[in-house]
Amino acid sequence: MSPITGKWRIETVSINMRISICGVTVYPGDLVAADEMGVCFVPHEAAGKVLARAQAIATDERARLAEINGGAPIAELAPRKPLVS
Numbered sequence: 001m002s003p004i005t006g007k008w009r010i011e012t013v014s015i016n017m018r019i020s021i022c023g024v025t026v027y028p029g030d031l032v033a034a035d036e037m038g039v040c041f042v043p044h045e046a047a048g049k050v051l052a053r054a055q056a057i058a059t060d061e062r063a064r065l066a067e068i069n070g071g072a073p074i075a076e077l078a079p080r081k082p083l084v085s
Contacts, residue, residue: 030044
């Protein structure tokens with residue numbers, strides 16, 4: 001959210017065209033995720049792979065949390081192979 005409206009300051013130049021944002025080329029159909037920490041562009045053809053990786057990370061995090069809640073020492077969880085390199 002922005003406290004300042006874009007009305008009268010933003011102009012639509014094109015729709016469904018390739019654009020460049022801060023040196024990153026973004027194509028129609030690419031996934032764009034943004035929050036207060038930044039912006040991430042995922043090429044359309046990589047979206048399935050990115051989703052699968054994100055789901056694997058979430059599954060691993062849930063398993064680790066369950067182990068921690070079950071009393072497992074953090075040191076026993078650390079040796080796992082990281083899912084993200």
